[in-house]
Amino acid sequence: GAVVSQHPSWVICKSGTSVKIECRSLDFQATTMFWYRQFPKQSLMLMATSNEGSKATYEQGVEKDKFLINHASLTLSTLTVTSAHPEDSSFYICSARDRLGRLNTEAFFGQGTRLTVV
Amino acid sequence: RKEVEQDPGPFNVPEGATVAFNCTYSNSASQSFFWYRQDCRKEPKLLMSVYSSGNEDGRFTAQLNRASQYISLLIRDSKLSDSATYLCVVSRASGNTPLVFGKGTRLSVIA
Numbered sequence: 001g002a003v004v005s006q007h008p009s010w011v012i013c014k015s016g017t018s019v020k021i022e023c024r025s026l027d028f029q030a031t032t033m034f035w036y037r038q039f040p041k042q043s044l045m046l047m048a049t050s051n052e053g054s055k056a057t058y059e060q061g062v063e064k065d066k067f068l069i070n071h072a073s074l075t076l077s078t079l080t081v082t083s084a085h086p087e088d089s090s091f092y093i094c095s096a097r098d099r100l101g102r103l104n105t106e107a108f109f110g111q112g113t114r115l116t117v118v
Numbered sequence: 119r120k121e122v123e124q125d126p127g128p129f130n131v132p133e134g135a136t137v138a139f140n141c142t143y144s145n146s147a148s149q150s151f152f153w154y155r156q157d158c159r160k161e162p163k164l165l166m167s168v169y170s171s172g173n174e175d176g177r178f179t180a181q182l183n184r185a186s187q188y189i190s191l192l193i194r195d196s197k198l199s200d201s202a203t204y205l206c207v208v209s210r211a212s213g214n215t216p217l218v219f220g221k222g223t224r225l226s227v228i229a
Contacts (some may be wrong), residue, residue, distance in 0.1 A: 020168065028133065030169060031214060032214040034216045036219075042221065043122075043205070043219045043221040043222060044162070044205075044219040045219075046216050046218070049214075049216060052200070091159070091160055093162075095216075095217065106164045106167065107164075107217050109161040109162055109163075110161060111160075112159075112160070112161045113158065113160050
């Protein structure tokens with residue numbers, strides 16, 4: 001099956017620093033990738049939709065200047081958490097669906113990044 | 119109201135038991151339906167898509183009722199390895215639309 005690779009799988013950073021998370025689709029092209037965040041015992045919440053070659057679309061309540069998304073190619077999207085604070089500590093996960101867009105197409109997920117801000 | 123709502127759980131069942139999970143969705147424009155499984159601290163993995171006619175995959179049976187906006191998952195002959203969180207997932211269409219996740223229902227299968 002299709003593979004989405006996310007890196008790093010975990011990171012610990014100091015408060016005020018920035019962290020970049022990469023998401024790559026390895027064997028298919030993804031014009032759109034989705035970034036989710038999951039707090040403990042909560043559901044995955046969509047943060048933003050990353051569109052190749054254009055600006056990302058952010059969900060309500062998600063600060064676009066804090067969570068910078070770049071989708072420079074059909075296989076790579078990055079999420080940068082800028083000036084991270086302890087409340088940003090969470091499980092961040094990317095997802096992509098095949099650009100052919102067939103109905104009931106499953107989404108493929110990266111392995112997730114566990115961010116801890118100290 | 120959340121777009122996807124699931125049984126709160128947790129469900130603690132003995133090996134061999136049959137367990138059913140329910141889910142409702144609020145957006146009538148939803149077109150695609152899935153059950154995903156998520157193990158602790160891992161990414162979600164597709165368990166099965168859900169079709170209007172209902173579908174079965176081994177010990178797992180999924181049902182969809184569009185009129186009631188209701189989805190179910192039945193697990194027969196539970197195994198220890200079935201212990202996980204089961205996520206009910208919908209999307210409005212295919213391709214470039216995001217998936218919307220329920221909060222998940224935790225299942226623990228006990229020996």
